[in-house]
Amino acid sequence: MNGDNAQRETRFQGVGVSPGIARGKIHVVRDDGDDVARHRIEPSEIANEIGRFETALIQTRSQILEMQERIAQSIGAKDAGIFDAHLLVVEDRTLIDEVLRKLQADLFNVEFIFQEVATHYADTLSKIDDPYLRERALDIQDVTRRVVRNLQGKAPKDFLALTERHILLAHNITPSDTATMNREFVMGLATDLGSRTSHTAIMSRSLGIPAVVGLHDVTEKLETGREVLLDGYSGLLILDPTPETLWHYGELEHKKVLVAEQLTGLRETKSITRDGRHIVLSANIELPDDVPAAPKNGAEGIGLYRTEFLYLNRATLPSEEEQYETYRKVAEQVAPHPLIIRTFDLGGDKVAGALDASDEMNPFMGHRAIRFCLEHLDIFKAQLRGIMRASAVGNVKIMFPMISGLEELQRALAVLEECKTELQQEGHAFDQGTEVGAMIEIPSAAMCASRLAREIDFFSIGTNDLIQYAIAVDRVNERVAHLYEPTHPAVLRLLKMVADAAREHEIWVGVCGEMAGDLALIPLLLGLGMDELSVGASLVPRVKRAVQSLAHSECQKLVGNVMELDTSSEILARCTEMAQANYGELLG
Ligand code: PEP
Ligand code: MG
Numbered sequence: 001m002n003g004d005n006a007q008r009e010t011r012f013q014g015v016g017v018s019p020g021i022a023r024g025k026i027h028v029v030r031d032d033g034d035d036v037a038r039h040r041i042e043p044s045e046i047a048n049e050i051g052r053f054e055t056a057l058i059q060t061r062s063q064i065l066e067m068q069e070r071i072a073q074s075i076g077a078k079d080a081g082i083f084d085a086h087l088l089v090v091e092d093r094t095l096i097d098e099v100l101r102k103l104q105a106d107l108f109n110v111e112f113i114f115q116e117v118a119t120h121y122a123d124t125l126s127k128i129d130d131p132y133l134r135e136r137a138l139d140i141q142d143v144t145r146r147v148v149r150n151l152q153g154k155a156p157k158d159f160l161a162l163t164e165r166h167i168l169l170a171h172n173i174t175p176s177d178t179a180t181m182n183r184e185f186v187m188g189l190a191t192d193l194g195s196r197t198s199h200t201a202i203m204s205r206s207l208g209i210p211a212v213v214g215l216h217d218v219t220e221k222l223e224t225g226r227e228v229l230l231d232g233y234s235g236l237l238i239l240d241p242t243p244e245t246l247w248h249y250g251e252l253e254h255k256k257v258l259v260a261e262q263l264t265g266l267r268e269t270k271s272i273t274r275d276g277r278h279i280v281l282s283a284n285i286e287l288p289d290d291v292p293a294a295p296k297n298g299a300e301g302i303g304l305y306r307t308e309f310l311y312l313n314r315a316t317l318p319s320e321e322e323q324y325e326t327y328r329k330v331a332e333q334v335a336p337h338p339l340i341i342r343t344f345d346l347g348g349d350k351v352a353g354a355l356d357a358s359d360e361m362n363p364f365m366g367h368r369a370i371r372f373c374l375e376h377l378d379i380f381k382a383q384l385r386g387i388m389r390a391s392a393v394g395n396v397k398i399m400f401p402m403i404s405g406l407e408e409l410q411r412a413l414a415v416l417e418e419c420k421t422e423l424q425q426e427g428h429a430f431d432q433g434t435e436v437g438a439m440i441e442i443p444s445a446a447m448c449a450s451r452l453a454r455e456i457d458f459f460s461i462g463t464n465d466l467i468q469y470a471i472a473v474d475r476v477n478e479r480v481a482h483l484y485e486p487t488h489p490a491v492l493r494l495l496k497m498v499a500d501a502a503r504e505h506e507i508w509v510g511v512c513g514e515m516a517g518d519l520a521l522i523p524l525l526l527g528l529g530m531d532e533l534s535v536g537a538s539l540v541p542r543v544k545r546a547v548q549s550l551a552h553s554e555c556q557k558l559v560g561n562v563m564e565l566d567t568s569s570e571i572l573a574r575c576t577e578m579a580q581a582n583y584g585e586l587l588g
Pocket of ligand 1: 304306345441461462464465466512513514
């Protein structure tokens, strides 16, 4: 501070989950809930309520049209078509007439009446055993929320449609919000909740948006329009930054730009260790839009395609045909490199609008991923058929998420076989030799890895989940984020079991969780014998430089040494020491 007039800044410490610095005005998103209050009205107020209702329907209609237009421009007319069904809801005469009738009969405010009638209507349709009507029920629910918000005078959740560049500050941003927001206008993300391996954090990294999570109650302290600096490296949100702070960050950005320039030169080089071991370096993607960033950053294909992200914001699930088209286009873009498509991993912190996501006490341990798919074979088979058909044009591989043991894996494989037989009978082309893998992200699967290895072609270790289950640390809970320790001795043992099983059965093994992009831990993963690392595209150059700087034999020795250690911090210190000695300029 210099002098009495010195500007004072306030710092809020969170967890930096996506590197980069953003500076500008914040836009605070308040979670104002969707409760609908009920109150009596006088008969004389009916006309006014009808007027409000009509205005809300017109407003909703124009919002839907606007959204349809935006999606048509950014993704394509086909996806925009899903909003046609929403338009039908605001024009549905039966629904509207019933609202008007009940309004006069019951004398309650119109938002309450509308919610009641629409919910009843949707519930009735959803119980009929007809896929078309069930889809209509979902459309009604979606549109109902919109109409009610308009009746309540609440802005639609349209930070998703910002028209000026802002740093978004929210209590929580869901993965589906991240998938739909306009990236051009979002310079940075900051949230009260969240941790490093939440899907919002993962998405912001792949979108290259600086992000800080776990800021506790910061949304209650700040207002839209305030000037901040967001430091995604060390997890700081600085309100009213002083000139000194701005100067410091200017310097930091300059250094980062220099390192980034050096790294771009690595794009065409191979990720081979000093002693000649090739480590396949692939990229993780959430949406087809992310594909171009993979070759641009020098990745050798896609190691994890999180397909569920395509479907988080939709009122209806995609058909086999639509999925085939999507996977085919991505496979063509990525070929001849591999595209590893993971089957739907819905559940946990990823909830699709189109599904009945009944609240669960422990969603991460609940009805998610392969468990969900094995109970909804129509959904699972449509996806597997779509993927297999795309295998005809690209180098496609399939992997199943959240496998917990042999029988589950065998059931998933049997469904895949069934799909192949059907496709063959129907005359569809596909690649008979498509590799199939299992994600190892539950400790029970790691412990049974040597048996699972006999069934499949590869393992891909999902450390984000594996660590949360191994040490019982919820990956999205900021209160326990400090307990999330990738170098916990137990985690190390699980990783080693999987890598050893893969070697013994001559299948390949990769890591696609966030641990693969943690520069201090690359020596450990290489020493354990990982054949592939799959990380967010923006991390690929740094990881490649790390791989090129290391000797595999030294990494193996490191693993021999750290297996003897008792604590996470000792193991981390040894790994960091080795990373520092080989590529110190990339750390810190
Ligand atoms: C993981 O769990 O490490 C993983 C890669 O899958 P996701 O992060 O999508 O759960
Ligand atoms: Mg996972």
